[in-house]
Amino acid sequence: MKTVVGLAGLKFEIMEEPDNQALQLGREFGNRGQCNPTYFTVGNLVKHLVELRDGAGIPTERIIREYAFVTAGGCGPCRMGMYATEYRKALRDSGFEGFRVLLFTRSGDVQDVLMDGLKLTNTDLLRFFFAIMVGDALNSINIKRRPFEETPGSVDAQVKEARALVQEGISQGRWIRGMWQARKILRSMKLKREKRPVVHIMGEFWAKTTDGEGNYHLFRFIEKEGGVVSNETLTDWLLHQIWRARWIASRKRTGRIWSGTEVQLLVLEKLIKFFFLGIGSLLGEKLHLSNHGELATLAKEHFDLHVDGGEDHMEVAHHIHIAKNRLADLIVSVKPFTCLSSSGVSDGVQNKISNLYPQVEFIAVETNGDGAANFYSRIQMGLQKVSAQFR
Numbered sequence: 001m002k003t004v005v006g007l008a009g010l011k012f013e014i015m016e017e018p019d020n021q022a023l024q025l026g027r028e029f030g031n032r033g034q035c036n037p038t039y040f041t042v043g044n045l046v047k048h049l050v051e052l053r054d055g056a057g058i059p060t061e062r063i064i065r066e067y068a069f070v071t072a073g074g075c076g077p078c079r080m081g082m083y084a085t086e087y088r089k090a091l092r093d094s095g096f097e098g099f100r101v102l103l104f105t106r107s108g109d110v111q112d113v114l115m116d117g118l119k120l121t122n123t124d125l126l127r128f129f130f131a132i133m134v135g136d137a138l139n140s141i142n143i144k145r146r147p148f149e150e151t152p153g154s155v156d157a158q159v160k161e162a163r164a165l166v167q168e169g170i171s172q173g174r175w176i177r178g179m180w181q182a183r184k185i186l187r188s189m190k191l192k193r194e195k196r197p198v199v200h201i202m203g204e205f206w207a208k209t210t211d212g213e214g215n216y217h218l219f220r221f222i223e224k225e226g227g228v229v230s231n232e233t234l235t236d237w238l239l240h241q242i243w244r245a246r247w248i249a250s251r252k253r254t255g256r257i258w259s260g261t262e263v264q265l266l267v268l269e270k271l272i273k274f275f276f277l278g279i280g281s282l283l284g285e286k287l288h289l290s291n292h293g294e295l296a297t298l299a300k301e302h303f304d305l306h307v308d309g310g311e312d313h314m315e316v317a318h319h320i321h322i323a324k325n326r327l328a329d330l331i332v333s334v335k336p337f338t339c340l341s342s343s344g345v346s347d348g349v350q351n352k353i354s355n356l357y358p359q360v361e362f363i364a365v366e367t368n369g370d371g372a373a374n375f376y377s378r379i380q381m382g383l384q385k386v387s388a389q390f391r
């Protein structure tokens with residue numbers, strides 16, 4: 001495990017991708033009836049702390065005193081609202097009572113939570129989000145190019161090298177230089193020119209962005225089966241949250257003049273877009289971000305925009321947008337077993353959208369940690385249907 005010194009002189013450790021062992025630990029120490037991301041992420045923290053204690057020999061008291069875990073949380077209405085309680089219960093029952101868990105929430109109190117716990121300034125937070133955008137950009141480049149690599153494994157290796165250069169640049173305060181050096185590595189990639197079916201992965205936030213046992217290595221499976229993945233990014237999700245906060249503020253307004261909050265949120269949205277697309281250009285890749293106002297307009301006829309939780313109306317909106325513009329051949333909507341918002345709400349609408357826009361194949365698949373064969377076979381069936389034109 002690598003430790004890096006980052007914001008405000010704090011030391012950061014990058015945790016492993018949650019695996020099935022983490023899932024088992026999550027189930028063992030968590031409450032019954034939680035969704036998969038809860039079990040995977042809670043279990044992963046317990047697994048990590050046990051490794052620190054038993055593997056690295058760090059006494060429990062020191063772990064509780066010197067370490068903290070920063071993650072995403074929320075106020076509901078989906079299980080995200082219960083994450084904090086789940087962490088506390090699992091940590092208590094696994095022998096780490098008192099360990100600090102600091103949550104970013106989607107209700108706008110990021111600052112309160114983080115600054116109380118870590119004493120971060122606004123500048124630190126901006127740098128933090130900038131680092132997320134760079135990571136997002138590098139991940140997207142990796143996913144976009146990997147299916148076309150001439151030598152197996154070369155794109156992963158080159159992106160890893162590029163990431164290390166960016167990381168070094170960030171730690172020396174020379175962000176642009178780090179990215180410029182990474183660009184040279186990325187430009188030297190040897191890629192094949194061939195046509196492949198485009199598979200857009202959408203769905204529940206954690207299931208669609210994770211790249212591991214939590215979604216049965218979905219990205220790599222699709223690549224192995226001959227597809228190329230079109231992915232959704234964390235930055236896009238962040239933009240959606242900002243759009244939503246602005247929309248809520250606009251609903252409270254009585255006149256036509258925008259409130260200060262609305263203006264601030266619009267500026268923030270523009271800045272994020274400017275930086276993310278700029279990072280892409282610097283790294284030599286044309287990246288894409290959604291127009292969330294347009295997505296909301298597309299969805300509102302079928303999905304009440306007031307319904308909050310998980311992806312809100314985004315799954316329905318992305319489906320319509322992709323189908324209308326023929327941006328993919330197949331859409332895979334991936335959701336964890338028992339997800340309230342994705343399986344319980346969005347999927348109820350998706351059937352109608354599939355009937356209205358049959359030009360793009362749509363399949364919804366669930367992950368539950370032990371149903372890989374069924375999961376893979378549904379993806380294969382979807383891919384076979386759309387692959388005929390590429391043979």
Ligand code: SF4
Pocket residue numbers: 035036037038078079080204205206309310311336338339340341342
């Ligand atoms: S969106 Fe679904 S899977 Fe994700 S935290 Fe909420 S209930 Fe769980």
